[in-house]
Structures are given as C-alpha cells and as structure tokens.
Amino acid sequence: MEKEIQIIEDVTVRFAGDSGDGMQLTGSQFTDTTAALGNDLSTMPDFPAEIRAPAGSLAGVSGFQLHFSSEDIATPGDTPDVLIAMNPAALKVNLKDLKPNATIIVNSSTFDAKNLKLAKYDNNPLEDDTLSGFNVLPVELTTLTMKTLEDMDISPREKERCKNFFALGLMYWLYNRPLDNTINWLESKFKDQPKFFEANKRVLIAGYNYGDTTEIFTTRYEVKPAQLPKGTYRNVSGNEAVALGCIAASLKSGIPLFLGSYPITPASEILQELTKYKSYGVKTFQAEDEIAGICSAIGAAYAGSLAVTNTSGPGLSLKSEAIGLAVMTELPIVIVDVQRGGPSTGLPTKTEQSDLSQAFFGRHGESPVCILAAKSPADCYWMAYEAARIATKYMTPVILLTDGYLAFGSEPLRVLSFDELPEIPINYRKDPEGFFPYSRDENLVRPWAIPGTPGLEHRIGGLEKKNITGGISYEPLNHEIMTNFRDQKVKNIQQDVPDIEVDGEQSGELLVVGWGSTYGSIREAVVRVRKEGHKVSQAHFNYLNPFPKNLEKVLKSFKKVLLPEINLGQLAFVLRSTFLVDVIQYNKVQGQPFKVAEIQSKIMETLGGKNGK
Amino acid sequence: MENKIVENSITPAVKYTSKDFSSDIDVKWCPGCGDYSILAQVQRTSPDFGELKENMVWVSGIGCSSRFPYYMNTYGFHGIHGRAAAIASGVKIANPKLQVWVATGDGDMLSIGGNHFIHACRKNINLKILLFNNKIYGLTKGQYSPTSDKGQVTKSSPHGTVDWPFNAIKLATGAGATFVARSIDRDPKHLQEVISRASKHKGLAFIEVYQNCPIFNDGVYSLVTEKETKADNVVVLEHGKPLLFGPKKTKGIKLDGMNPVIIDLEDGKHSISDCLVHDEFDENPTRVFLLGRFTDIPGFPTPIGVFRQFSKPSYDKEYEAQVESLVKKNGKGTYEQLMLSSNTWEVR
Numbered sequence A: 001m002e003k004e005i006q007i008i009e010d011v012t013v014r015f016a017g018d019s020g021d022g023m024q025l026t027g028s029q030f031t032d033t034t035a036a037l038g039n040d041l042s043t044m045p046d047f048p049a050e051i052r053a054p055a056g057s058l059a060g061v062s063g064f065q066l067h068f069s070s071e072d073i074a075t076p077g078d079t080p081d082v083l084i085a086m087n088p089a090a091l092k093v094n095l096k097d098l099k100p101n102a103t104i105i106v107n108s109s110t111f112d113a114k115n116l117k118l119a120k121y122d123n124n125p126l127e128d129d130t131l132s133g134f135n136v137l138p139v140e141l142t143t144l145t146m147k148t149l150e151d152m153d154i155s156p157r158e159k160e161r162c163k164n165f166f167a168l169g170l171m172y173w174l175y176n177r178p179l180d181n182t183i184n185w186l187e188s189k190f191k192d193q194p195k196f197f198e199a200n201k202r203v204l205i206a207g208y209n210y211g212d213t214t215e216i217f218t219t220r221y222e223v224k225p226a227q228l229p230k231g232t233y234r235n236v237s238g239n240e241a242v243a244l245g246c247i248a249a250s251l252k253s254g255i256p257l258f259l260g261s262y263p264i265t266p267a268s269e270i271l272q273e274l275t276k277y278k279s280y281g282v283k284t285f286q287a288e289d290e291i292a293g294i295c296s297a298i299g300a301a302y303a304g305s306l307a308v309t310n311t312s313g314p315g316l317s318l319k320s321e322a323i324g325l326a327v328m329t330e331l332p333i334v335i336v337d338v339q340r341g342g343p344s345t346g347l348p349t350k351t352e353q354s355d356l357s358q359a360f361f362g363r364h365g366e367s368p369v370c371i372l373a374a375k376s377p378a379d380c381y382w383m384a385y386e387a388a389r390i391a392t393k394y395m396t397p398v399i400l401l402t403d404g405y406l407a408f409g410s411e412p413l414r415v416l417s418f419d420e421l422p423e424i425p426i427n428y429r430k431d432p433e434g435f436f437p438y439s440r441d442e443n444l445v446r447p448w449a450i451p452g453t454p455g456l457e458h459r460i461g462g463l464e465k466k467n468i469t470g471g472i473s474y475e476p477l478n479h480e481i482m483t484n485f486r487d488q489k490v491k492n493i494q495q496d497v498p499d500i501e502v503d504g505e506q507s508g509e510l511l512v513v514g515w516g517s518t519y520g521s522i523r524e525a526v527v528r529v530r531k532e533g534h535k536v537s538q539a540h541f542n543y544l545n546p547f548p549k550n551l552e553k554v555l556k557s558f559k560k561v562l563l564p565e566i567n568l569g570q571l572a573f574v575l576r577s578t579f580l581v582d583v584i585q586y587n588k589v590q591g592q593p594f595k596v597a598e599i600q601s602k603i604m605e606t607l608g609g610k611n612g613k
Numbered sequence B: 001m002e003n004k005i006v007e008n009s010i011t012p013a014v015k016y017t018s019k020d021f022s023s024d025i026d027v028k029w030c031p032g033c034g035d036y037s038i039l040a041q042v043q044r045t046s047p048d049f050g051e052l053k054e055n056m057v058w059v060s061g062i063g064c065s066s067r068f069p070y071y072m073n074t075y076g077f078h079g080i081h082g083r084a085a086a087i088a089s090g091v092k093i094a095n096p097k098l099q100v101w102v103a104t105g106d107g108d109m110l111s112i113g114g115n116h117f118i119h120a121c122r123k124n125i126n127l128k129i130l131l132f133n134n135k136i137y138g139l140t141k142g143q144y145s146p147t148s149d150k151g152q153v154t155k156s157s158p159h160g161t162v163d164w165p166f167n168a169i170k171l172a173t174g175a176g177a178t179f180v181a182r183s184i185d186r187d188p189k190h191l192q193e194v195i196s197r198a199s200k201h202k203g204l205a206f207i208e209v210y211q212n213c214p215i216f217n218d219g220v221y222s223l224v225t226e227k228e229t230k231a232d233n234v235v236v237l238e239h240g241k242p243l244l245f246g247p248k249k250t251k252g253i254k255l256d257g258m259n260p261v262i263i264d265l266e267d268g269k270h271s272i273s274d275c276l277v278h279d280e281f282d283e284n285p286t287r288v289f290l291l292g293r294f295t296d297i298p299g300f301p302t303p304i305g306v307f308r309q310f311s312k313p314s315y316d317k318e319y320e321a322q323v324e325s326l327v328k329k330n331g332k333g334t335y336e337q338l339m340l341s342s343n344t345w346e347v348r
C-alpha cells in the first residue's frame, strides 16, 4: 500500500524512556540526520532528577526533545506533537506536556504489571480512557527487536538494548528521513565490534520497514529544509559551543588556552570538552576546588595564556574573592557561569537566570567587570569568543552568563572561516624602555608583560597599586584615582558594544526585552502575537555591563517595556536604577524556561484592551 | 610582534650577583624579623639557580612572609590569602619554562591554603615552596596559627590553645611532596644550602623555615637558635651520615623497633655504628615520619636538612609529554579541524 506523505511546517518530538534506554543517543541521532537535511532545529534534553533511580521508576525517566522546522525557529518547542514512550513511567511523566491530539508511540511490550506498578499506574493506561484524545500507536518494540535479532549470537540483554534503534528507525520512516547517517555512525562506533554494528543496523532497518508495512501507520510527514543563511553548519550544545568559542579565540589570537576548573553541574561538560583538545594548545587543569580553578587561571593569565574558568552559581560565589584579585591586577580572564536554580545547592540540574545580581554586585570593594550573556546554544560560541576578545583587549575579567537550558540544548551553528573571525590582537609588552606595569593606553588599559620577557621583571598583586608605577600605595587620593580608572576602563568597553537592535517598530506601545536564554521563547511569542495583528517590538541583551550606548533611548521610545526573566527581577532592578525606566516584570522561577505561550499571554495582558493595534 | 611565550635557555650566559635580585622597594618587615635573613639567603643563592632572572617568578599569598615577592627583582605576584600555590600552579602549567617559587607562611599555607598545599604536593607540580613558619599570625597581630604549640597563649588564646598543631614536614610528606626539608632563619649557611638544593629539584620542593617573629612570638625557636642550647637541640640531617648531635657530637639517635631513642656514645654501651644513618633518597616515607616526630617528642633534637628527596615525574612534565604525544599522533589542531570534524552540512 502506497502511504500518503503530508508536508508540515514544523514538529516537536520527544523521546522518553528509562535512563538506560539510550534516549539521549536516539534523540541526538535523529537530530544529526534532521540537521543534515537542512531543517532548522532546537533541542533540549531532560535528564532524570536522580542518577541512580531504579529502572522503570518515574524518577528514572530520561527525555530528549527536538523541534524541527522548515522555518527559522528559536526554541525546542513548548508542547510535543509526538511522544515516543519506551515504558509506562515515560508515558506518565510526559503526558501532561503533550499537545491535545498528540501522537503517542508506546513500547507496549513494557506495559506489564511490574512496570505499571513502578510507574504508579493502577490500571493499564493503554486499556482505559487515560489516553483518550490522543492518537495512540502501541508497538511491541521490545518483542519486535528480539525477533529481529533471533538468530544473532549476542545475549538476550544485548538484544534488548537495541530497541531504541527500532524506535529510531520507525521515526525515520514517519518523518521520511534517510538511514545512512545513523548507519555510518554505528559503523564507526562499533568498528571493533562488528556484531553490535550488525545488530543495531538490523533493528534500525526493521523499525523503518515496520512503518512501511504495517497498517497502523497510514501517513508519513515531511518537513522541508529551512531557508537558513548560506554556509556550513554544525549542531552544537551550549556547553560545547562555549568550549569551541574559547578554542577559536585562542587559535585566532595565537595565544594558548588555559582552563582552570572544578567539576560542577551543569558546567562540567566545558571542562570535559576542552580537555579533548590538548593538541590544539589547550591546557585544562582540574583543580582541587573552585577557588584553585580561578586562581590557577589568574596565574596562567599572568603567564600570558588566554585564561578561562567555568562554573555555576555556587562556584561563582567561591570565586568572587579571586575575581577581585583579577580586577586589581587587571589581568584578562573569562569566567563562564552556567547558571542553575539557587541559592545553595538549589536545583542543580535545572535552569535559572538568578546569578545576574551576583555578576554585577557579588564582590567586595568597587569591583567592576564586563558581563556578557549568551542567548542561544549557538550564541554561546560567539559570546565565549567575544568574552575572550574583550578580556584581552581591556585586560579585565569578563563574566559570561549561560544557563542549564542553553548548556544542554542544541541548535545549528553557522561555521565562519578562520579569516572571517573577528581579530583578537595580542600585544605582549616587550620593550623595557619606559615600561611601567600600570601605565595605561587611550582605553586606560595597562600593558600585558609576561614572565620570561627580559627587562620587564615587575611585581603585581592584590594591594592597591600606585598609579603608573604599580608599586604599593596607601595614599588616599591614589586609591580614588585607581578606583576611577578601573571603573572607567570597564565603561570604555562600551565602544566595542554594538547598539541593541530593535526588531519591529522602533518606537510605540510595547517593547519586550530580555537577556540570555529567554531569547527563543520571547521571539516566538512576539512572532505569534504579531501574526495576530498586534504591534510589539523586541530587543535582546548580549551585553549587560557595559550596556549598549543606545539602550536608554530605545527603552524610552516605548510606552511600556516588558521584561520576562527566570528570576525575581534582577535585570529589572538594574534597568530601573540605571535608566529610571519602570519596566514591567514577568518572572518565573520553576527551574524551567518560559513557554512561548506564557510569554504570549503576558504580552497580550500587557497590551491590555488596546491590543496595540 | 611575535606572540609566543618566550622560552629562554636553561643556563644563563649572564652571571648574576645577589644584588641583581634585590628590587628597589624598601623592605618593610619589623626590625629583627627572621624574614630578613630568609630574603638575604634567597638573594645570595639565586645566582646559582641556573635560571635567567626573567624566568623566575615569586608568588605569595597574604601575611608577613607574603611580602617577599616585592623585594625580589624577578617577576612576582602577591596573591590573596591562602591561594599562592593555586596561582603558582597556573603560572607553572601555563609556561613550564618558568621557575616558580612560592613564599608563604604557616597561616597562609597550612590554614586557609591547606587544600591548595596538599594538592600541589600530591600532583608534584614543579614549584619551590618556602614556608616561613613563625607559629603565629603576625600580620593580623598575634593570633595563634595552625602550627602554634599546644597551650600557647596568644591574643586569640588567652587561656592557651587547645588545638594540636600541624607538623609541616609530616603533612608535606603525607601529601606526597618529593623534596622535603627544614632549615632555620638564624642558620644562614644551612638555609642557603637547602634553598640551592631545592632549586635543582625536579618536582615540588618544600622547605619549612623556622622563622622568629620578634614582635608576636619571640624566642619560639630559641632552643634551636641560641648558642648555648643549639648543639643539644639540633640534629643535622646529611645523606649517608649517622644522626649525631650534642656539642661534641657524642649523642646519637638509634632505632628501637619503630621508635627512636637517644643514645650516649660515651657510656661504653653504644658506638656510632648503632646510630640511624640518614638516607634522603629512601622513597619509603616511614623514615620521614619517624624523623618528623622528633619535634613532637620532648627532649629530642630538631632535625634540619633534607628529610627526603626522590624523583617522580612532575605534573607539568607529564602534561607536556601527553600533549606532545597527542600532537605527534594527531598533528597540531587547526581551526578547520576544530569546527568541521563533527557532522556538518551545507546550506546553499
């Protein structure tokens, strides 16, 4: 029977199963294939809350969500259109998030008494009305997988573990995607274990054929390629992008990269990623604690490296004294804070934007630093690169804020050629003639004089420096001069900050502003509201300190400014005190990103009766 | 301009004198402070380190001792309290060609910086750590430190401390330091020799220097520094030599099972061949713990000298070797490889 192919614009798929079911892998395979077909996409994993939750339990459910489209998209999608549930627990945990009428493919082999009990189902949801209103497609995934591998010489457990590839094959059929990308991947992954290559490949193909031949699937879907800007693309997660951006900056500047780091969720992947690149001149130092992470980076910066330290909120607190040292010694370091729910241990695996106040104010003394924020997983690459550029140009610490949502989400990154990358000129001081450690150039930047350079032996440290010579000084006026210099130097970075762009009308009723990872949800909400005929403008911050030059003018060009944040209003506080603009706050602190629909209705509420028409 | 980290040759053509190592900053320790002697001995021995001045970096934390880098005409970094070892580790790993020294105190390194200290020892990062041990917090004006003797009366322990002190030699050894030594501010020759030897060690070198703080803890080491008592209270460790002390070297240390005992070589019952012979190359740390305990047992002489040294690949060397082998295997990474080696696709 020839099956119908329906063209759709976009779809959100969620793979869910037990943490041992390989859902992250299945999802990322589907992502890679989808990316190669030229769809725009955005992904988000949902890890189980507990690492060693019992198999089949609700706490052990792991998910991977992928939103792909023939249009330009910015979020992993609010509500999945399709759920693949590998067991009852996965069904139960994810059901509440689905669209009405969503398609649910369930592995019905796992709906036995034991698994139903683990998922706290009194009755089998496949047999009562729990799933009414959904398009439920039960497939005996495990049984079919075992059958496919009947004659293979591997253990039953090993056979059973291939079942995620059956699901993947079925999804490839359903969305009309080729298998070769995944088959190639399997081949290289199981180079030395041909029988596992064979087993997984067979199951993948069996899943695909199952869709083709059985009656339960009547329609296939196709999502055409998106019109993205021309170029070469790769898929990146936020943490991976930070690592790549740092290495790119190191290669472009020609100075070696040093990472001083201590493992912390959700930032550890940056350390893990960077340590793979030793042959690129990258040095990673897994330090004994957060403080040593940043202090070793400060030492490396002094020695001439592009120095980075990465952490999350609690670690940023531990590093704050040392950031003061970097401010005082005016050394370039990049501090990447992958924010998570706080305070204290808080919600380590969940996202939040609640370290902004800490980035602005969380230090002793007058201690200004540059603050940047990435707005999407791919933007993490550019902001890490920019952080390195600013840090070395201005000899200053730069805090780059990302968050758990960006860290693990993924989207395509357009790869520029090496020549297209912005320049990062490094000029170590070499000439002893007229050298003073705290002399300053027109931007108030002091020279970078690194150990090993003859004739420039000098001492720096945390005590107040005498202007120009850099000796110790307790003179009252000198302290004020130096404090002002440090402050003005960070303000001078503003000349490198691009104007904030307003998408939509340049003035009017409502401007929705945001910073960091809320970009995608805000953008999609604004687009939807506009489709309904309302006038709404949007502007998003990458640069938080210093702010863009035109920001005040932009804020004051609108009657209302709405600011959604995943905190209790930390940027709102700064905007109010800096510009005397009474922004309207919209806050959420549930460890979750905003849903597009939430922002959409907040915009409508803010527009009030007039609707901006 | 070339933006490479400068790598200078190991043996300088320049001949330095101690003066070359003194900076133009006025030294500001209290009159009579033991730190003056330590500075002088470092400046005297620096010309023999076999390093160019510009390749030497002194890093410190906070405390009286930590002013040290300001007075050395080398590169210097006066850090924050306790973090000297961490900052120094970054300097050394970033540029292994540099010779990195740490000047620190008992509060700085053994209290607030304890974690960095033990891990630098464990990793055998090629740092030279000089611990100025005055058993007191000097800069903050007289509180007890983690090496203060039990019962010591200080501003923060008016009724005497109830804490047990750290024994720096045993701590460093336990943490894995590959060169462990002790000397005394008032014994310039000995101090010079120990510093020189530390400078040649390939790996983490730790020197505990007994330092008198005349303001807040005067005389804490008088038994081992004063002429009348020194000979009876100091045993100098020398490799291959028996442990002898006393004004005429007539007292020795012998092992009774795992315990040291003091013997009198003139009592007709003992001879020099009964004495424990020092072996600083013994990798077994038991010997160091045994010697380290002397200061905890009343009546025993304080050992000074090199307790042990042995070679074990240092962190920075191992790291470089790993990088080299990876470069050999995969070639030096390029931007194109970095960005294009995973799955990519073209949008036309």
Ligand code: SF4
Pocket: B028, B029, B030, B032, B033, B034, B035, B064, B065, B134, B138, B139, B212, B213, B214, B215, B216
């Ligand atoms: S307080 Fe003590 S240790 Fe500090 S400088 Fe004065 S004498 Fe030296």
